[in-house]
Amino acid sequence: MEIFFEYFQLILFLFLLAVGFFVGRFLESQHYVSIRKREKALKKILAFATRYPPNLVDAQECRLVTGAVVISSDYFKQFVASLRNLVGGRFRGYESLFDRARREAIIRMKEDARRAGYSLIVNVKFETTSLSAGRQGAMPSFEILAFGTAIRPQRGMIG
Amino acid sequence: MSDILVSNIEVVPGRRVKTHLGLVQGSTVRAKHAGKDILAGLKNIVGGELKAYTELMQEAREEATDRMIKQAVSIGANGVLNVRYATTAVTMGAAEILAYGTAVVLE
Numbered sequence A: 001m002e003i004f005f006e007y008f009q010l011i012l013f014l015f016l017l018a019v020g021f022f023v024g025r026f027l028e029s030q031h032y033v034s035i036r037k038r039e040k041a042l043k044k045i046l047a048f049a050t051r052y053p054p055n056l057v058d059a060q061e062c063r064l065v066t067g068a069v070v071i072s073s074d075y076f077k078q079f080v081a082s083l084r085n086l087v088g089g090r091f092r093g094y095e096s097l098f099d100r101a102r103r104e105a106i107i108r109m110k111e112d113a114r115r116a117g118y119s120l121i122v123n124v125k126f127e128t129t130s131l132s133a134g135r136q137g138a139m140p141s142f143e144i145l146a147f148g149t150a151i152r153p154q155r156g157m158i159g
Numbered sequence B: 001m002s003d004i005l006v007s008n009i010e011v012v013p014g015r016r017v018k019t020h021l022g023l024v025q026g027s028t029v030r031a032k033h034a035g036k037d038i039l040a041g042l043k044n045i046v047g048g049e050l051k052a053y054t055e056l057m058q059e060a061r062e063e064a065t066d067r068m069i070k071q072a073v074s075i076g077a078n079g080v081l082n083v084r085y086a087t088t089a090v091t092m093g094a095a096e097i098l099a100y101g102t103a104v105v106l107e
Helices: A002-006 A008-041 A075-087 A092-115 B034-046 B051-074
Strands: A059-072 A120-130 A141-153 B017-031 B079-091 B094-106
Touching: A002 A008, A008 A075, A008 A092, A008 B034, A059 A092, A059 B034, A059 B051, A075 A092, A075 B034, A092 A120, A092 A141, A120 B079, A141 B051, A141 B079, B017 B051, B017 B079, B034 B051, B051 B079, B051 B094
Parallel strands: none
Antiparallel strands: A059 A141, A120 A141, B017 B094, B079 B094
């Protein structure tokens, strides 16, 4: 028992690391499954980064649509990232985090468009803001926003 | 508020801009709820989406957009074009959200 108290901090650290690793990993794979499923369901909603709608489309209505998500790192990834900082290089753990968040934001934007009956979004932009910046020792968390203009083609989409 | 057209492109396909009324903006500063912050702290261990914050930011963005639209309406516009958003984390757990765009009168 004494040993337990002596090493309490270390044990807690290892416990959080293990929880972060296993649960975080599980949640990430679950999230990817859900992302892929919803992306498939939203295939018909087209999103373009171009400024103007394709010439073929004669819009009659348009509206701003947005999708946002706040996502945070897990304990394990944060620890690995702090080690990674020493040597530099790419860090896959955070890459997948950003990838998930961006795709989620796009999905929500498309859902917003679909709810309002639109099937085409142009001028899609991303905004990324760190919510943990300036907080000492805070877990990295950030917000990703995707927004664009949904337009309704006058006589059905061509092509 | 649905009678006013809000978009982030500079032209509205099929409609002509009659008058430009200049820049309109709306902003809000929101702080995190302490209780939610603690819950989010726990969620931080396993990572993933922080739903409470997503909602908070979404509400704040709607508020900022509404204020921008109100300003546009008050100067007689019926559309806001080229809308952009900017978000800045101010201090511990507070963020400012700004929405701005060009107010116009459309034909």
